[in-house]
Amino acid sequence: MSVQEASGKVCIITGSNTGIGFQAAKKMASMGYDVIIACRSEERGKAAEKKIKENIESAKVEFMQLDLASTASIYKFVDNFHATGKPLHVLCNNAGVVPGTGTECRQETEDGFEMAFGVNHLGHFLLTNLLLNDLKKAAEETGEARIVVTTSSMHDADYYLAAASAANLDFENLMLSKEGTFGGSLAYNNSKLANVLFTYELARRLEGSGVTCNCFHPGFIPDTEIFRNVGWIYKVLIVYLRPLYNLLGIATSSESAGDSMVFLSTDESMKGTTSKYFNGIKEATSSKVSYDMETAAKLWKISEELLHLGDK
């Protein structure tokens, strides 16, 4: 692995107080990156910042509050980031939420979007668009800038584990608000498909800018907190069978998944690579529908409309 010169480079990682994002933040800090821990809880964010600084004496890590379930918070985060005067070389859209399973588990963001679609897709869509000029400027000055999106193999309707709640973006019901249509797994899988469509559409829009955009499936990592809202049966399956998953080589660790994120964000060999889907760090094929350019363009337009981006 050939790592690029990190000195003076700035990286924002969403959802980096725990799980995969935390591991990536720690590693990026150890490599000399100036890391912004962008997460919603001040207490958890500051604790993560402290933990990294305790481990790495020279670490440049700073918590900045960002709640992706609130457009007001996203605008505030971007204003606060701009106030620091820092450039931006790497943006990792990593935060994610898996809703509970039953219809009663449907929740909405502050702006009335279904929670998984709102946080996992729309929140990152807005954040990225508000930071695009920063990334383009860094690319002009240093030759490149990178966006890395954490998606999931669950985005793929043909993946056997996703089949029961296969991703299906119904543009008339993106918020799964029509009676009887909400399911936690469906909401999550849809949001992860939106992550892939967003990656490809953004990469097309960024052609020639020096800013690349790729997404990756980090693996199955039972030791993160992502399964906190799922029903007890799933929890039991995940917790009690963890040693078996490890034995069978099905599970990976958050550290290893964090390493994948760091590789895609920093490795010299990835320079210029854009519009790709990775399984860990191995290039892979995403779902059939994720390559549909019309669907990606439609999702982009609707996301802009929902967020009133064209109005600004």
Ligand SMILES: NC(=O)c1ccc[n+]([C@@H]2O[C@H](COP(=O)([O-])OP(=O)(O)OC[C@H]3O[C@@H](n4cnc5c(N)ncnc54)[C@H](OP(=O)(O)O)[C@@H]3O)[C@@H](O)[C@H]2O)c1
């Ligand atoms: N673990 C797996 O097996 C797996 C598999 C495939 C893909 N992924 C993806 O990997 C990514 C990271 O997940 P993880 O496994 O590391 O889970 P995790 O430990 O639960 O971390 C998720 C992070 O997202 C943050 N987050 C949730 N809602 C947010 C909001 N409204 N605003 C800002 N941040 C928010 C969480 O903050 P709080 O701590 O404050 O809640 C946390 O920092 C997700 O995108 C997930 O979809 C995970």
